[in-house]
Amino acid sequence: MNKITPEELLQLADDKKFLVIKERLSEENPIDIAGLFGEIPPERVAPFFRLLPKELAADTFVEMDSDMQEKLITGFSDYELHALVDELYVDDTVDIIEEMPANVVKRILASADPSMRSDINEILKYPGNSAGSIMTTEYVTLKPTMTASEAFDRIRQVGSDSETIYTCYVTSKDKKLVGVVTVKELLLASKEKTVAELMTENVIFAYTDEDREETVNRIRDYGLMALPVVDKEQRIVGIVTIDDALDVLTEESEEDFSKMAGVVPTETPYIKTSVLDLWKARIPWLLLLMISATFTGAIISNFENKLASCAVLIGFIPMLMDTGGNSGSQASVSVIRAISLGGISIKDIFRVLFKELRVGLLCCAVLAVCNFGKMFLVDKLLMGRTEEIDIQVMLTVCLTLAVTVVIAKLVGASLPLLAKAIKLDPAVMASPLITTLVDAISLLTYFGLASVFILG
Amino acid sequence: MNKITPEELLQLADDKKFLVIKERLSEENPIDIAGLFGEIPPERVAPFFRLLPKELAADTFVEMDSDMQEKLITGFSDYELHALVDELYVDDTVDIIEEMPANVVKRILASADPSMRSDINEILKYPGNSAGSIMTTEYVTLKPTMTASEAFDRIRQVGSDSETIYTCYVTSKDKKLVGVVTVKELLLASKEKTVAELMTENVIFAYTDEDREETVNRIRDYGLMALPVVDKEQRIVGIVTIDDALDVLTEESEEDFSKMAGVVPTETPYIKTSVLDLWKARIPWLLLLMISATFTGAIISNFENKLASCAVLIGFIPMLMDTGGNSGSQASVSVIRAISLGGISIKDIFRVLFKELRVGLLCCAVLAVCNFGKMFLVDKLLMGRTEEIDIQVMLTVCLTLAVTVVIAKLVGASLPLLAKAIKLDPAVMASPLITTLVDAISLLTYFGLASVFILG
Structure with missing residues (x-):
């Protein structure tokens, strides 16, 4: 089926064909929907947004520009905002918060559940150019004594809330990072093998206060899918995923292009x-x-x-x-x-x-x-x-x-x-x-x- | 344990403590080993390289600079070369081949098994700045009728040779790409669900002859872990993974930096x-x-x-x-x-x-x-x-x-x-x-x- 155009979308709405809209939008990619919403009059976006299934709505919201996000949040009821924030990843929420005025930030924080709120505050505390500021706190941890099949049980249990499940972090009792194991390694091993047997102990990591550019360089140089971020006591506090690294890398090099041309870097295209x-x-x-x-x-x-x-x-x-x-x-x-x-x-x-x-x-x-x-x-x-x-x-x-x-x-x-x-x-x-x-x-x-x- | 230094390594070799070397090196990361080998006299590298376990040897080889690679290959017996090439991914082999003189290329191609050789030639055929030239041909395909647990059987079977197992490509009987499904989706679903039920049909892809910069931009913009590459008939012929996209992106922006400063781009740091x-x-x-x-x-x-x-x-x-x-x-x-x-x-x-x-x-x-x-x-x-x-x-x-x-x-x-x-x-x-x-x-x-x- 062809992609829906802004004109079609508005026409369908004028014809009150909301079920058709819902169906058509559900088949689209969140990035494309955000693009679509960017091309229709801002005041008409909210009703379409409400037609999106919960998860797609959250994924689309993340891709919108901050003006549009602010406009939508202002129009949301507390219940709607809670439903949205519930679906967002912690690091995306932090990115959104950083662009919002204080009153909107307050409402977002109030809508987050306590553990998410404390994670958000944790990330916000790190300086903007540190590894801590670009990490996410949603990842899978395993114990060294688990078997491969127990590991999968745990992944199934916490996986849907994690930014990546493919690299799992093995921690000791005091939360210290002792190894990493990939889902590939777990899948290809026999079910009785323990995580301790399968994991790599020589973990590449970053400290929370390390420079973010060095952190993403490490991800590229070592060809990693995700890099764990640890505190001074080697306890894991977050991870930086490769797709976020890609964004940071682009941002950093665009900044350098600007500066070299004597232009103060801006974030908008x-x-x-x-x-x-x-x-x-x-x-x-x-x-x-x-x-x-x-x-x-x-x-x-x-x-x-x-x-x-x-x-x-x-x-x-x-x-x-x-x-x-x-x-x-x-x-x-x-x-x-x-x-x-x-x-x-x-x-x-x-x-x-x-x-x-x-x-x-x-x-x-x-x-x-x-x-x-x-x-x-x-x-x-x-x-x-x-x-x-x-x-x-x-x-x-x-x-x-x-x-x-x-x-x-x-x-x-x-x-x-x-x-x-x-x-x-x-x-x-x-x-x-x-x-x-x-x-x-x-x-x-x-x-x-x-x-x-x-x-x- | 601390990382091994070039001096330690040479000292251990002089003392003929090869078992210790083998053990110490096996714990290191391939990128670090390649770095280590870069710091010792080139003529002394080969014996150390031979001590590495097969897979680690291949991963390390890929990270070396091309002079060193050429030197090692020249010293290899046909048997050794075959063992190495067998462990390499197709896209890495192509990267190596592109830097080698004709006689070495011949030996590498002769060492590859027939299906790998035809894959290599396939990739080499695309122009250097096309999506086809940066793809790899090792990925997992599934049939729409498979159940989640059958899908896992297939992944276990072909997974160890694939560059990524986390995104699987669903193809129809005529090899046309009809959907993608992630291991996360398969893991979190019940075992009886079919791939057709779980897959996303709206696939983001690139054509083999598309510009490679546009291809990697798409991976970044859509936040993908891998992008399928299809031919004119929509048949999947390869994938571009996000870590390769990261490398291409860095290469492209470094090229632009050079050109803007009036410098002809070079590939070496x-x-x-x-x-x-x-x-x-x-x-x-x-x-x-x-x-x-x-x-x-x-x-x-x-x-x-x-x-x-x-x-x-x-x-x-x-x-x-x-x-x-x-x-x-x-x-x-x-x-x-x-x-x-x-x-x-x-x-x-x-x-x-x-x-x-x-x-x-x-x-x-x-x-x-x-x-x-x-x-x-x-x-x-x-x-x-x-x-x-x-x-x-x-x-x-x-x-x-x-x-x-x-x-x-x-x-x-x-x-x-x-x-x-x-x-x-x-x-x-x-x-x-x-x-x-x-x-x-x-x-x-x-x-x-x-x-x-x-x-x-």
Whole structure:
């Protein structure tokens, strides 16, 4: 059957064919239903939402944007809200709560049963970028002494409320994590084997206060379906599942993309972000960088009269600045990504600098030689500027280029590492800021060399 | 027990304590063992590798880098190679094969049993960026008429060779995909229920020739553990699991990071990439952009004499170029990411342009006003350049700034969409290329306005 369109849905409602709607919607995927609801007038969503079966309603609710969620909750009776919250997973509820105004949060917490409420408060207590904040508290624990078939009894009993049943966590009497066992291992083993015999004791885990990016990197690097989160006493307090890790990873890398482009990260997708919000995200860096360009401007102003007397030098300023900026951001982006993926840290700084020095020397040699050739063939011969572009000018430009490229590589590679070392965000150090710095360096070099070779 | 260190491992080998090594290694995680092997001299790895139990050996092999893999395979007897390949998953084998020289590929294929060999060839046949190329052919299929307990019998029978058993695919007699059912659903249901009763018929899937990025986006957006891949006749031919999706997603976004910084993407992590490879990845764009800056240089050269007669204008060139470049890359990165995440396509171009026009106008108003204020307060009053910085100069600079920012936003947003429309890579259109274009536009505007206001 074809997917139902927003127009069809509204038409069916106008015709009062609610049973048909109920049937059609029940066959749809929650993500698609949330998308569908996003395309009809917001005030008409509630009646359709009420037609959804309980579980589908909860799954759909989680996928809606927060404005719509708030609108629905405001319209719900306490009974309806309780029925909804009852079906939600703890970590999804936390995500919803974080976007809601205080009065709605209060109502949601009041609707949750006591154990869920305490779980929610537990997760809310961890800082936003920690492993604790992205975990869920619904998972299956087993005892080492259980047999495989007893384990299945337990899974059947608690499984429907768990975010994943496929990885089960084996705990000792004092709740300490002693092993993991998968449903696959339990299924393929004979029924009398004990959990202790089947489990893996060498468990990969995260601490509640660990960085969330490191936590999800671990899930990816070890190819895990879920990662247990433990407290200081090695007691399991939650798990992070791979699908949540995927979301966090996407969020983190989108944040880095934004920061590298000098944009304050927003959580809404581009096409749904309002013009005003886009403006707010972009103007701070534009302003800051514009003001900081005063610095480069001042360098040029100081040299203005000399430039006027040797005007041919002006034409090479953009090339020098751009090539320096590009060299720097190549290095900085490489280093920023390596930091994010967990490949390097401040202790590697000398290794990184030595590497970049060599790459920079190789690059600058090629660029300087090519530029020398280009200036000779194109600028001097082809454009017939034999008089102005003499050997001194060519040397000044090419030497500046060489120096700028090497320095740009070193600055670009070291700033993110230094930022990380003093607990700043490495990504913020990327292209825009480095460009301003490299601009200044390349201009100072240019004018310094020009003073020596040409105007000296 | 603490993790074994490379030094300990070598010491134990020197002491000929092979049983201890075997025992210690068996407790380690394959990823950690691969890491350990990476830190000891390559020629000493093989004897340790032979001590690993069969399955752990295969899991470890998959995690090694391809140089090490090649070295090991070269040293293997045909019997050893067969034993290894037998334990590998089809998709991992394909990944390995893609990195090996032809003679090694031949040996691997010869070691695979006929059905695996045909599966490998099947996957190798799909283009590198398609869903078919990232799928695996090892999954569990069920018949709709099976009961839950019969389903478990089948899972037990074929499960150990499957990449995931948790999502099972229900096929009709002609191999067409008719539904999916999870082990969770089977476990929580009573044993007599049939698969047909338990399965979800509304299956989310991908076609073999679909783009791999779209495929993994679907896994993330729908929160799936695995996505079935079907051929044109809706017959299931493979699945993509979420852990492979996570790897592809990371690879794709790292590629975009590289391209946006004007770096040719490489597959090895930064710290492991040789200086020569880094140079090769970076020099093409640096050269291209340096040469293309000839264009901006030519614009300035044409205006050289006039600039010399009004030297104060030179000092604002870097600010205008940088602000234009930053505005453009803000827009382009936003649009590139939205394309990658599946949010927009060429049909949205007018919506995007209208949005960027408004954002650009807001940004340029603020920037122009602030810059006017800054020029008046800092450049004119504070630096005492009352004579040179008159109202004409201030107007020229601020108007150029305004025009540049708006044009940069429009160019930055439209180029990636146009690239996508003609099947080029949107990310390649990012900052470096756009910067060159925006530089030229801002300089032409600057000199045009200067001619009118100042030198007219």
